[in-house]
Amino acid sequence: MMTSIIIAVLALAALAAVFGALLGYSSIRFKVKADPIVEELDAMLPQTQCGQCGYPGCKPYAQAISEGDDVNKCPPGGDAVMRQLAERMGIEPQELEGEEKPKLIAFIREDECIGCTKCIQACPVDAIMGATRQMHTVITDECTGCELCVAPCPTDCIDMLPIEITTKNWQWNLQRIPTQINTEL
Amino acid sequence: MTNNFNLLSEEQLDSISSGKLWTFHGGIHPPENKQQSNQFAIRDAGIPATLIIPVEHKGHVPALLVNIGDTVLKGQPLTKVYGAMVVQHASSSGVVVAIEKRCDLHPSGLSVLSVVIQTDGLDRAVEYIKPQAFNEVAPAILVEKIQQAGIVGLGGAGFPSHLKLAHNDGIKLLIINAAECEPYITADDRLIQEQAHEIIEGVAVLNHILRPELTIIAIEDNKKEAINNLQEALQHSVYKDKIMVRIIPTIYPSGSEKQLIEILTGKQTPVGKHPIELGIVMQNIGTVFAIKQAIIDAKPLTSRIVTLTGDSLQKRGNVSVRIGTPIQYLLDRYWVDSIAVNQLIIGGPMMGFTIENTAVPVTKTCNCILAPTIKEMPSAPAEMPCIRCSECADACPANLLPQQLLWYSQSKDHDKLNDYNLSACIECGACAYVCPSHIPLVEYYRVAKAEINTAKIEAQKAETARLRHENREARLEQAKLDRQAKHKAAAAKRQAQMKEKNGGEDLIAAALARAKAKKSEETTEKPAKNDAVAAAIARAKAKKVAQAENREAETTEVDPKKAAVAAAIARAKAKKVAQAENRETEIAEVDPKKAAVAAAIARAKAKKAAQAETHKPTQTEVVDLDPRKAAVAAAITRAKAKKSEESPANETKQDEPDNSEVIKQRKQRKEQARLHKLEKAEIVSQTKEAEKTEPTVAEIKKAKIAAAVARAKAKNSENEEQQ
Numbered sequence: 001m002m003t004s005i006i007i008a009v010l011a012l013a014a015l016a017a018v019f020g021a022l023l024g025y026s027s028i029r030f031k032v033k034a035d036p037i038v039e040e041l042d043a044m045l046p047q048t049q050c051g052q053c054g055y056p057g058c059k060p061y062a063q064a065i066s067e068g069d070d071v072n073k074c075p076p077g078g079d080a081v082m083r084q085l086a087e088r089m090g091i092e093p094q095e096l097e098g099e100e101k102p103k104l105i106a107f108i109r110e111d112e113c114i115g116c117t118k119c120i121q122a123c124p125v126d127a128i129m130g131a132t133r134q135m136h137t138v139i140t141d142e143c144t145g146c147e148l149c150v151a152p153c154p155t156d157c158i159d160m161l162p163i164e165i166t167t168k169n170w171q172w173n174l175q176r177i178p179t180q181i182n183t184e185l
Numbered sequence: 186m187t188n189n190f191n192l193l194s195e196e197q198l199d200s201i202s203s204g205k206l207w208t209f210h211g212g213i214h215p216p217e218n219k220q221q222s223n224q225f226a227i228r229d230a231g232i233p234a235t236l237i238i239p240v241e242h243k244g245h246v247p248a249l250l251v252n253i254g255d256t257v258l259k260g261q262p263l264t265k266v267y268g269a270m271v272v273q274h275a276s277s278s279g280v281v282v283a284i285e286k287r288c289d290l291h292p293s294g295l296s297v298l299s300v301v302i303q304t305d306g307l308d309r310a311v312e313y314i315k316p317q318a319f320n321e322v323a324p325a326i327l328v329e330k331i332q333q334a335g336i337v338g339l340g341g342a343g344f345p346s347h348l349k350l351a352h353n354d355g356i357k358l359l360i361i362n363a364a365e366c367e368p369y370i371t372a373d374d375r376l377i378q379e380q381a382h383e384i385i386e387g388v389a390v391l392n393h394i395l396r397p398e399l400t401i402i403a404i405e406d407n408k409k410e411a412i413n414n415l416q417e418a419l420q421h422s423v424y425k426d427k428i429m430v431r432i433i434p435t436i437y438p439s440g441s442e443k444q445l446i447e448i449l450t451g452k453q454t455p456v457g458k459h460p461i462e463l464g465i466v467m468q469n470i471g472t473v474f475a476i477k478q479a480i481i482d483a484k485p486l487t488s489r490i491v492t493l494t495g496d497s498l499q500k501r502g503n504v505s506v507r508i509g510t511p512i513q514y515l516l517d518r519y520w521v522d523s524i525a526v527n528q529l530i531i532g533g534p535m536m537g538f539t540i541e542n543t544a545v546p547v548t549k550t551c552n553c554i555l556a557p558t559i560k561e562m563p564s565a566p567a568e569m570p571c572i573r574c575s576e577c578a579d580a581c582p583a584n585l586l587p588q589q590l591l592w593y594s595q596s597k598d599h600d601k602l603n604d605y606n607l608s609a610c611i612e613c614g615a616c617a618y619v620c621p622s623h624i625p626l627v628e629y630y631r632v633a634k635a636e637i638n639t640a641k642i643e644a645q646k647a648e649t650a651r652l653r654h655e656n657r658e659a660r661l662e663q664a665k666l667d668r669q670a671k672h673k674a675a676a677a678k679r680q681a682q683m684k685e686k687n688g689g690e691d692l693i694a695a696a697l698a699r700a701k702a703k704k705s706e707e708t709t710e711k712p713a714k715n716d717a718v719a720a721a722i723a724r725a726k727a728k729k730v731a732q733a734e735n736r737e738a739e740t741t742e743v744d745p746k747k748a749a750v751a752a753a754i755a756r757a758k759a760k761k762v763a764q765a766e767n768r769e770t771e772i773a774e775v776d777p778k779k780a781a782v783a784a785a786i787a788r789a790k791a792k793k794a795a796q797a798e799t800h801k802p803t804q805t806e807v808v809d810l811d812p813r814k815a816a817v818a819a820a821i822t823r824a825k826a827k828k829s830e831e832s833p834a835n836e837t838k839q840d841e842p843d844n845s846e847v848i849k850q851r852k853q854r855k856e857q858a859r860l861h862k863l864e865k866a867e868i869v870s871q872t873k874e875a876e877k878t879e880p881t882v883a884e885i886k887k888a889k890i891a892a893a894v895a896r897a898k899a900k901n902s903e904n905e906e907q908q
Contacts, residue, residue: 047647049654057654125653144650168244169642170293171635 037066044084048076049124050146072097104160105143110135112157119149192464193357207451209444211580212436213615215368222494223371225502232277232304236509237546239289241297242270255281259310260485263300272335276487276507279304290545292538313483324394334479335486340469343550357464359397363404364440367533370553372490373470375503377411381418387477389424400428407435438613444582456609493519495556497526506547513543530555535614569622577616583609587616594633723822
């Protein structure tokens with residue numbers, strides 16, 4: 001009687017030791033490094049890095065959302081991004097704070113640029129090229145339209161312009177431009 | 186590039202060359218409507234007054250070789266290109282009158298950069314130098330020549346030909362597409378009928394470039410004449426063993442690249458892959474003709490065959506049109522019935538698009554201009570809901586599920602659209618053709634495709650923006666650290682240099698130590714300084730008090746006699762006070778404790794008075810006259826000194842004390858004034874009595890009481906101040 005109890009206890013202890021070792025090893029081997037939800041939320045955000053949410057970039061905002069901040073603070077992402085964020089966080093969609101605007105890109109009127117480099121320092125994605133006392137210009141493809149360069153310009157030579165529609169980015173029928181109908185037809 | 190897994194095997198090639206044909210899923214048989222235009226020989230459309238030659242390629246602007254005002258010849262290159270772009274040439278001689286954005290032949294009707302040439306009607310061409318025989322030239326050079334000749338796929342898609350020919354290793358099968366399955370269009374049909382020999386030569390050029398194991402010219406069985414001519418030309422050609430003509434059954438869309446490959450080889454091109462991965466290259470027969478002209482005749486692509494058809498046109502048929510000819514020019518020349526015309530379709534009725542602006546030019550991809558009447562092509566009936574009849578799925582040549590794609594296109598579910606392989610849709614329009622609900626399915630797919638494309642581009646841009654932002658943050662952080670390190674290093678270096686210069690002594694450290702020592706000295710001196718300040722303030726206050734008293738003294742001095750009397754009285758009073766005090770001590774003997782306290786107070790007062798005297802020597806007399814007053818003043822100064830000591834930090838504030846202090850001072854001054862008045866009244870009354878007689882015992886008593894009262898008051902005010 002006594003021996004069987006001892007055998008059972010020993011067997012259980014051995015099993016516990018084995019599984020404990022296994023769990024301990026796998027916790028080290030398969031460790032998840034960062035909080036994956038922050039990365040996921042960051043990937044949903046439009047990466048304009050405009051700071052309209054009150055955070056210094058998209059990633060800090062993603063971090064803040066994961067810690068319980070509202071999901072409606074991203075006007076560049078608009079309603080669509082807000083809904084995605086709300087769905088991911090498992091909360092009700094909220095009304096967007098701020099106005100959803102069509103995307104614009106910065107344009108420097110080069111005649112008026114004095115080469116102060118203030119806009120270059122303001123640009124969060126290094127989309128402005130230039131040097132001290134040299135004319136600056138915006139790399140159109142890299143501009144996120146955050147408007148952070150507009151305010152620091154001492155000569156007010158930066159305009160926010162709508163993106164030009166070309167045959168490359170034209171949307172079938174969605175933006176059909178009415179052309180002149182030839183009356184001779 | 187090529188994947189061996191997908192490549193055609195020798196067995197497959199054998200069965201292909203044996204003449205076996207396969208079929209693709211679905212397909213439709215729309216009315217052909219080809220006989221309206223294939224009965225007439227190809228004519229030259231003539232030289233329009235202006236040519237508009239678009240030079241932009243999908244938003245890329247090449248370098249221009251001409252300026253406004255330049256005279257250009259036919260065949261002269263207008264652009265210098267790189268990558269996927271091909272050279273654009275002047276298609277007739279004339280003068281460049283404008284380089285500006287002009288409406289392009291595109292469903293969007295958007296403007297692209299174009300070179301506008303005012304023609305001179307002479308059609309002078311650049312000199313075409315007969316080149317070396319093509320089979321002596323390396324394939325890569327020929328491919329380069331094809332790019333320089335401006336050749337793109339003339340079947341309708343306009344894919345740059347040099348890109349298709351650039352990878353020429355491991356090519357198993359070359360297919361020349363002469364299927365021309367789309368209704369109405371007969372451009373290739375007529376070209377084969379008239380230029381069969383040249384086409385065979387063009388195929389030989391391609392054979393030389395690609396070196397395929399098998400070359401097939403695929404042609405639909407509805408083009409009897411073309412087939413005859415082609416076979417005849419091949420029989421008389423030296424290449425007859427290398428090239429075979431394959432007649433395929435007429436079914437739409439057999440001319441689509443992937444469907445034609447399936448017909449000829451039985452193999453499906455995997456989704457998202459190119460036929461080149463199967464070892465197959467396909468070229469349109471019109472392109473082959475253009476390649477022949479470019480390589481053998483050194484003539485760049487300056488014109489193309491366009492089918493002009495539709496019941497609205499009085500003269501139908503195929504014409505050779507110079508690239509850049511305005512469509513309105515063609516419509517005028519071929520007698521369009523401007524009343525009957527319903528719409529203008531570029532391309533065929535299945536895959537073409539309508540245009541509204543007839544000033545747009547004919548481009549290299551424009552194979553047909555269809556001007557139907559309303560009777561011929563009535564406007565589409567109203568769209569009705571999908572009944573899920575699956576007719577579209579049966580017709581789809583790409584084996585897709587159009588009804589599902591419609592569903593997800595409407596709900597903009599991009600993930601599901603990807604799951605259902607929307608990207609494999611060739612937009613042939615077979616589904617819309619068979620749809621009993623008249624749903625323009627292809628329109629939905631095109632919109633969805635554009636949306637997916639945009640979303641993809643946006644996602645890519647967001648990703649680059651994120652990376653750029655992160656890189657920038659990292660760079661700024663690094664720069665900050667670098668700067669700090671640099672400053673540190675510079676400081677260390679300076680120190681070392683200094684040490685070296687001064688024989689191992691650290692001057693800065695020494696200076697710093699000195700400065701520190703000085704500072705600590707200052708801090709010890711500070712309280713003394715504060716005391717000095719307080720003393721100065723006290724002096725100033727005392728002076729003020731003295732002045733006030735002097736003023737009062739002046740008023741008394743009006744009567745010198747009186748003053749003298751007052752002085753005498755004061756003296757007497759002082760004596761009396763002393764006496765009274767003595768007496769008080771006597772009385773106090775009864776209560777020794779009380780007496781001791783009183784004595785202490787008196788002593789303190791005397792001391793204070795003495796102190797006050799040292800500070801204001803000018804006032805000695807006054808103080809002598811009234812020690813109690815002096816005591817009050819001294820108390821005030823003491824209080825002030827204490828206060829200033831309490832707040833040594835705000836030295837500056839002492840110059841302009843805050844309100845509470847001002848109020849306190851004012852209160853003290855008032856109290857002083859009141860005491861002073863009382864004193865004065867006493868003095869006056871005493872003088873009067875002194876004039877009469879010696880002070881009586883009663884008077885002495887009175888004086889004693891008054892003195893006690895004054896003392897009490899002084900004590901009171903002292904207490905107040907302490908509080």
